Structure formats: C-alpha cells, structure tokens
Amino acid sequence: MQNHKSIKQQNSSASVVGALLAKLRRNAQLTQRALAELLCVHEETIASIEQGRRSLLPDLAEQLDRILATGGVLAVAVESATKSEKSENFPLRAQEFMWFERKAINLSSYETVVAPGLLQTEAYARSVFRTATPAVSEEEVERRVTARLERQAVLHRETPVMANFIISEAIVLSGLGGPQVRRGLLQHLLNCADLPGISVQVLELRCDSHAGLSGPFVLLETPEHQLLAYTEAQRTSRIIADRDEVSALAQKYGMLRTQALNIRQTQDLLKRLLGES
Incomplete structure (x- = not known):
C-alpha cells in the first residue's frame, strides 16, 4: 500500500x-x-x-x-x-485500470504465468513481489502485498461483480513460493469460485490450440457500459478503449472459454491437485 x-x-x-x-x-x-x-x-x-x-x-x-x-x-x-511521483506509486495506466476495476460490473481475465491479482493469497502475492528484478526492499514488498489485497474488495462488494477468470494450468502446477504457498493458492481458488458471480476455468497445457497465445489480458465493463481492455508486458501496460481492438480481444476470450475446462472440470482438477500436494 x-x-x-x-x-x-x-x-x-x-x-x-x-x-x-x-x-x-x-x-x-x-x-x-x-x-x-x-x-x-x-x-x-x-x-x-x-x-x-x-x-x-x-x-x-x-x-x-x-x-x-x-x-x-x-x-x-x-x-x-x-x-x-515516488517510485512506489503505481504507473499511471495501472492506476487508471484499478480505478475502472473497482467500479466494474463485469470482469474477464486471462492469465498465463501468475494467478490473477484478484485471486492471489497474501503468501502467494508476497512470493510474486519477492521475485522482482531489480530487487525491492521488504518494506516495499509489504506495501505492494497490502495494495494487492485491498484490490480484492471488488469481489466482495454488496452488489457482486460478475467475473470470469481463465488461468493457464501452468499457474496451478507452478511451485512458486513452495508447497505451502501452492496449497494455499489451490484452496483459495476453490473458495473464490464459490463466491457469487465468480467463475474460474483452467486452460490445460495439453490443449493443442487456443486463442490466448498472444498473452494475458483483462476485459471489463463499466457501470456506464463502456467496454475496455487492459494488457501488461515487461515494464509497460496499456488501457484499450478502441472498439475494434476491444472486440477482437472479446472474441479471443469467447474462444478461450470454450477451449478451457468448464467450471466443474476445473474444480475437479483443483481438488485433485490439492489432494496430491
């Protein structure tokens, strides 16, 4: 924070x-x-x-x-x-995205490397921020962890956001943070999937073709029904408002939802992995 x-x-x-x-x-x-x-x-x-x-x-x-x-x-x-701005501040585009995120009525997130910020546990988030290169201080790590957890309030609003998360199987197989952190994440994903309006799907590594090869992205709808997209890459981020670009990403997301495991299959996979961990 x-x-x-x-x-x-x-x-x-x-x-x-x-x-x-x-x-x-x-x-x-x-x-x-x-x-x-x-x-x-x-x-x-x-x-x-x-x-x-x-x-x-x-x-x-x-x-x-x-x-x-x-x-x-x-x-x-x-x-x-x-x-x-001080170095601990979020980049401007990330600030802007989080402003939209807090008010969103619909969210669709596709992630390939780490669990979506809205679904991370405290321990997992801490493990993520400790991998930062160049390294940051432990005080800075804790500020970032607190800020990430505060963002998750959007999932617990009085009027729940409708949110779907598609995550690569690589995320739930990863040993990031160690066995305890991984087990905590798996259980947390199951718990989040039980929240009103929230669904989680896993895209299997054995999938021979899918629409997400160009990388992760987020789609959201504002209370005014404006459709936006957000992408991140190495040391940069971008908010997309152009209708054609947002439409193209929405088409990708629609395909990904059909290519990923369905909600029940995803829950079965998470429970199996939890039992093996």
Missing part, C-alpha cells in the same frame, strides 16, 4: 492537473458533456479528471491539447506530475 505521503502527493498532482483542465475547458466555452463527446469518452471521465479523482493519462492529454488548442500545456503538466 502506498504510504500517506505518496498518496497525498499523487492526489495533489491529479487535483492540479484536473483544475487546469477545467480552466482550459471553460476558456474554450465547452461543457463537460460537449468535451466528452468530442473525445468519444463518457462525461463522467471528464468530471472525474477535473475533480482529481482520476489521473489524466498522457494519450488523453495530447488529444485534449489538440481539441482545446492549448499548445501542449496539458501534456507537459501530465509529464511533470508523472516525474514527481
């Missing part, structure tokens, strides 16, 4: 950039709705940025600069805010 100082700094930066955007928008004599329509985003997106509740991402800042004819003021402001 981020410490108080870093959270305060992050919120302050977002508030300053948001206030600047609001001023520039009013100077251009545009309402939040009108600006949102020009950007093809929801009005709530503009409102949240202006109120400092969400970070303005570099790509969107550049679009705003073009529409508002600001000469690059917002892009520079975002760059400056990014540089001022």
